[in-house]
Amino acid sequence: MxxxxxxxxxxxxxxxxxxxxxxxxxxxxxxxxxxxxxxxxxxxxxxxxxxxxxxxxxxxxxxxxxxxxxxAPKPPHVASVPRSADPETFAQGVAATLFAWDTASGRWPLDYTSAILAVGDPSGDEQAGLASDVAAYLPNREAWIELRQYATRQHLTIDAAHVPAAWADAVEQAQPGQLAPGTTAITIEGTRHRAGVWNGQSVTSEHPVAFTVFVVCAPTYPTCHLLRLSQLDNPLR
Known part of the structure; x- marks a missing residue:
């Protein structure tokens, strides 16, 4: 078996x-x-x-x-403000950088704000106020998203830059020590240019603008720094 x-x-x-x-x-x-x-x-x-x-x-x-x-490709770099020891040259650089933005770049308003704040007064005394000033010049996030649908971009052409007559009165009325040595104001007059795409067609617009840039230069600092900005279209004259 x-x-x-x-x-x-x-x-x-x-x-x-x-x-x-x-x-x-x-x-x-x-x-x-x-x-x-x-x-x-x-x-x-x-x-x-x-x-x-x-x-x-x-x-x-x-x-x-x-x-x-x-x-993923990196968004284009945001332009920085050119450094200068000359108040008028520096103020024009601030103005051009402030108005130069592109919603199709992949960047956000805060990226452009950072470029301006980077040349702010190193003491930091005016940093919060400057951040608020810059924000008023840029679209907020919701508006940015809306403008991005039309690939809206902007730049500024400067027609004039000068120390306003009212600045002499402001300096005279300032209390001792209230203004750091080398502080001045530069009023910018120019044209804001915008371009975008609407229904497949390129569209552009132009608008005159004026504002004042408050800066501090030598002898306080070897190169100029940004203190504050006036309201748009409400400059010192």
Whole structure:
């Protein structure tokens, strides 16, 4: 009987096959563990190489250059205010930078605000007020999103820059120590230009503007810094 035959087999006859099966099972288990480990490692680290798809290259060879994920292009850099020790030159640089923005650039109003605040008075005394002044010149976030639909952009052409006559009266009336040495005001007169796309057509507009830039230069600082801005279209005359 087959059962009797199996029962009658001696341990010496069955041990080699049992050992072979055990060794085979252990080896298979080790292979599975290795494959699982490699799979998990690949998920954690990503591909190390890419296949060579050049038809003229040797079949089956792999490229040795590691792959890297594609990166989104960075938005254009926001222009900085040119530094100058001359109050009028510096004020014109502030004005041009303040009015130069592009809603299609990928930047936000705060990016343009930061460019102006970067040349603020290092003492920080006027920083909060200056931030408020600049915000009044730029569209808020909601308006920016709306203007972005039309790829609206803006720049300023400066027609005149001068120290207003009213500044002499302001200096005379200031209390001792109220104005740092080298503080002055420059009134800017110019034209604001806007352009965009409406119903697939390019559109432009122009608007005269005037405002005053308050700066502090030498001897307080070796180069000029921005203190405050007047309200738009409400300059010192």
């Amino acid at each position: 087959p059962g009797a035959h199996l029962l009658s087999m001696s341990p010496a006859a069955s041990d080699p096959r049992t050992r072979r099966r055990t060794v085979a099972l252990i080896a298979a288990g080790v292979v599975l563990l290795l494959l699982a480990g490699v799979g998990i490692y690949g998920l954690l680290t990503g591909p190390r190489t890419t296949l060579n798809t050049d038809p003229d290259s040797e079949p089956g060879r792999a490229a040795t250059t590691p792959t890297s994920p594609p990166t």
